[in-house]
Every structure is written in structure tokens, then in C-alpha cells.
Amino acid sequence: MQGTEKDLTALVQREYKEGFTTDIEADTLPPGLDEEVIRTISGKKAEPDFLLEWRLMAYRRWLEMKEPDWAQLHYPKIDLQDISYYSAPKQKKLLDSLDEVDPKLLETYEKLGIPLEEQKMLAGVRVAVDAVFDSVSVATTFKKTLSEAGVIFCPLSEAVKDCPELVHKYLGSVVPAGDNYFAALNSAVFSEGSFVYIPPGVRCPMELSTYFRINAMNTGQFERTLIIADEDSHVSYLEGCTAPMRDENQLHAAVVELVALKGAEIKYSTVQNWYPGDENGRGGIYNFVTKRGACKGKRAKISWTQVETGSAITWKYPSVVLEGDDSIGEFYSVALTNNYQQADTGTKMVHIGKNARSTIISKGISAGHGQNSYRGLVKVLKGAEKARNYSQCDSLLMGSTCGAHTFPYVEVRNPTAVVEHEATTSRIGEDQLFYCRQRGLSEEEAVSMIVNGFCKEVFKELPMEFAVEAQKLLGISLEGSVG
């Protein structure tokens, strides 16, 4: 059986195709963090006072906080004074159109398969893209179509200038500045991110998408995304991410806040493919992310779908606070850990309003020495009559050196709640692979078929184009050099 185990391991090796670096002149702050750095970041962005004050308040809160250690994750302490908190590709002036963007940047995104040229986009899929390169937003495509619908989709730094009242009202309203160690750090130093506002009754005419890229060495990426769906509006949003291959670990501590007002629906999908480190566990992104949505009004709905294949470490719990009566929260997740990757991910569903429903579908795939933990909390408050939750956590193991763990927590303070939890663990066995091969499928085809079968409940939640993308990505992550 020894040989079989080795074969399986070989099968799950892969190359990271997005690992190139872009040689571009950057305006980078020296490493280190203090109030002065925060003032500088805020100054570079010519921010209003309220924002600087908010950043400083977050920083002071952060100083009093401790890095969380409850997750099933093992990594050396991150030296936060060794990181640069701002890096921007050097650009002479503000840009009006894509023609003025540094061609090297456009090339980078082209290589990543992110179409920034509206011309090309018009011929194909209707997706508006906001691309964030290190700390700044490079281009937002399709601005015109969106503004005709009244949709605001722009870099957060631009929203701060163009609609400060919206930013002031909602920034930190779902994830407060002092929410947790990494969220506080982000609040203090966040450099860029996307802002979305959908007006009442509007169905956003296209998928919105942000593409994050960490390029510079020894920088952290601290983007902050704020999405507001006003009453009875609808938006579908996709986030993708990659980073170059580097031997050092890079920190990514993002915050995403979603606000869904009465009758509004937000669908947020992530395909996370940060550099996972090499097969010996060297390098890779440390991904410490706080994502939370609030269903503020009646019948509001927030749905998180994530496909996490990258990062050396993933610490991420996209959550929904179900304040409105009849509101709906959903979490669909595929997390893959290979080689020495570690993921501790899951969700929190907090039931406050009446008749709110939540669904959790989590699929963890572990291969190599990967460690995959699901951590979820279903909390039903006293007044949350007739709360309903269904959770399903499935783990798929390949080989015998990886691990899967589940930590489902349930806190129910209302007797009318119905909370269901199911969990399974299975293994891709040599016998399954042989069975498929005897029917004429190659080993790679067999693995990919089994893994995709395992994930299909989640993939069907992704917008079509991205489902195909995710399927391919998972294929690449598991199929070694094939594909």
C-alpha cells in the first residue's frame, strides 16, 4: 500500500501558475507601524478627518488586543513591525481611462486572465472588475453602464471622496473597528478595497468583481470592502485573489462588510487562490480575514460562497447577522488544503429576527499534510422565534498524512428553534481510483471527478462562469502538473 500512498501524493502536487512577479516602480512605506504611519496613509489618500480619527481609534484598540490563538493553526509569530503598510505602483497622476494605466500592470492582469479592457469585456462576459494591485485600485471597468443604473462601484478611497456620508454611516457598522485583532489592524491601516452601493429596487445589471493581487515583497494587503444593498435591490459580487511565489510569508488581513436592507439580496462569491507555499510548506500567504454581513431588514438575504484553494494559512469565518424577520443567511464553502496548508474556516449565523433561516454547507478537502478545520457557530437569541438552521460539514481526505476537524458550536436561547447538523468524513481510496481506472478513466480524471462530485452542492451556487473557473482551479490544485 506504500506505493499507492506515494502515487496519491504525487497526484496532488501542482504548480502555482500565478506565481510571477511584476517589476514595477512602487511607492512603498518603510516597514513598521505607529500612529505616524497611519497618518501618512490617511494623508496620501487625502482622507477626511472622520476617517483618520476612526483609524487612530482602531489602532489604539488594536494595541490593547492579543492575537487570537484558539484556531487549529500553527505558524510562527508574525512580526507586524516587519511589514510595510502601504505600497502603490508609481503613477504620475490620476487616471481617467484605462489607456493611462501602466501597460505592465495591464499585462499582469492579462496573464492572470482578468480582463480589464472594456472592449474585450463587451464581447464576452458582463463582469465589472475592480482590480487592486498591492494597496491601490488600478482600474474599475464598466463604470458607465453601472452609473446609468445608479450603482456605485468604485475603490473605497474614491467613495470616501464622492459619497462620504454613505461611507461614514456604514463603515464599521457590521464589523466594528475593535471587532477582533485582525479587523482592528485592518481598520487602522486599510489601504484600498471596493465600495458598492445599489439603490432601492435596482437589480445590478452585471456581476461585480474585485481582483486582488499582492505583488510587492514584505507588504501586507489590508483591503476593506463595503457593500450596501438598499431596499429590495440585488447584487452578485465575486472576489478573486492571487499572489507571486515568495519564500517569505505575506500577511493578508482583509475586512468585508455587507449591509442588506429590507428585501435586498447580496450574493458574495470568493475564489481564493493566494500563493499556498511550496510543497515543503515554505512561503505562502497568511490569510486572516473578517467577513460579515448584516441582514438589517425584513426578508433580506445574504449568501456567502467561497472556494478556498490557496494561502498557507486561512483564518476566515464569513458570517451573517440575521436582524430582520424572515431574513436568510447562507454559507457555502469548499476549502482545500494540500502540502502543508492549514485552513480554519467556517461561519457564524446569528439569529436575532423572527423566522430567519440559515444554511451552512461546508466541504473540506485535505491532501498531503494539509490540515482542514471547520469552525461554525449557530447562535439563536432569545427573541428569535422559529429560527431554523441546517448545517452540513463534509470532509474528504486523500492519503493518510492529512487531517480534518470539525468544531460546530450551537447556542440556542429560544425553544422554538430547529437546528440540524450533519457531518461526514470520507477518503478517496485506492479502491475507488482503481474502480474508475478499470472503467477507462485516467487517475487524474478519476480524482477530479470524485472531488467535483464532492463539491457540487457548493459549485452550483457560484455564478456560471466562476463555477467553471473553480472547478478548473480545484482540478489544477489536485492534479499535479496535468492540466
Place this chain on the structure above:
Amino acid sequence: MLSVRNLHAAVEGKAILNGINLEIGPGQVHAIMGPNGSGKSTLANVLAGRDHFEVTAGEVEFRGWDLLEMEPEIRAREGLFLAFQYPVEIPGVSNLHMLKAAVNAVRRHRGEEELNAMEFLKLIKQKAALVEMRQEFLYRSVNEGFSGGEKKRNEILQMAMFEPRLSVLDETDSGLDIDALKIVAQGVNSLRSSDRSILLVTHYQRLLDYIVPDFVHVLAHGKIIRSGDKDLALELERKGYSWVEDHAGAA
């Protein structure tokens, strides 16, 4: 079709097959019988290319090729089919999906057009009717939650889909009631033709009432100790395996 010469195989250093010789011509049906643990499944798995069985000596020729040099999926694509004694469950993957992927992998290999969804569906429904399998089974995960008999019938359905040149059936009859046995036999018989061969591995002669073999071999301790025609199976049934083993010892 298949020519096995002096085949020896071991698992974890323990010798299990000790010099098998077997010639199967086109259109022939051979039955291999033998007590539990005699090496029947080992022979079937070695033919299919399972890698934890180590071939220590001998050679196998299949349709002119050196079978032992071929990867398992290539053997399958070239027309060797194994109906497993214990079919494996694959949760999350529907029977339909797996079979479509597999049938098309085989067709690609042979330079044939792949079947589209409609063509495939038409074909599989036709074959499912042959083994009297309800259509809902096509949409269920491969073998998951199937009863023993349903799994065996699913193997025959797959066999019918691939129309293999050489089918190796490893105790497809065990655990089947008489009605299911007849259905399985009917499926197998419908595939009999002058350019296809069948190797039936069985413990009981009951199956041979429905699929009448051209040759019967008795396997004991990893060796074929006796060969004959279908009457050998009947004799074996009457006298028990100890009879041939004693004889082999005396000879």
C-alpha cells in the same frame, strides 16, 4: 484473445498465483471455479492491472499485446472489463456521470466521436432495460446505498455499456436470488458473440446452468489443477472441492 502463461503473482511477499496457464479464444466462455482463498479474485485483479498484486513470473498476451505492460485504464479502453466481486461506492458522483465520462474516455482512445448527453442517455436507458434496472439508479451515486444484488446488476449494466472484448466476472452470481441471477445471465448471454470472450469466476455451479461455459477450470492454491467441459462443474458440485484437490495431489 487471452493467453496466460506460467503466471505467478504475490501480495505483500506472499505467493498467491503459482503458475497459471490459460488460453481463451475469441467467442469462448471459460469458467474458473475454486474454493475460497484459492486465488480467483487475485487472478481477475492481476488481469485488470491492480498494482498491489505483484507479478513475479509469467506473461499475459491480450489481443496481441503484452497485457502486463499496460496501465489499467489502457487495458479497459482496449476492451478488458472486470465486474468486481465487491463493487466500490463513489459518493457524490452519479452513475450516469461516471459512465458517460468513462464511455467517452474509451471512445476518445479508439478515435471515435464522443457521445453527447442525448445520445448517451438513449444508449444507457436501452442497456438499463436489458438488466431490468430502474432509471432512478442511473441518477444515484455510484453504488452508494445499493443492495448487494443491485451492485452486481450495476456491474452488468456497465459491462453492457462498454461491450468489452473480454469480460472477467468475479463472482457476479454470489448473493443473487434466482430472479436476479437470471437477469444477470441474460445480460451476459446477450453479449456473447464470436468476437467476445468471457471469463466467469464463480464459487458455485448454479450460474453455469444459465451461462453455459465452453470450458471449466478448477483453481486451487493458485494453480489450475483440472480443466474440462461443463460436466466438470456438475461433478465438482456433487463431489466437492476436496475431490479434485485429492486427485491433484495424487496425480
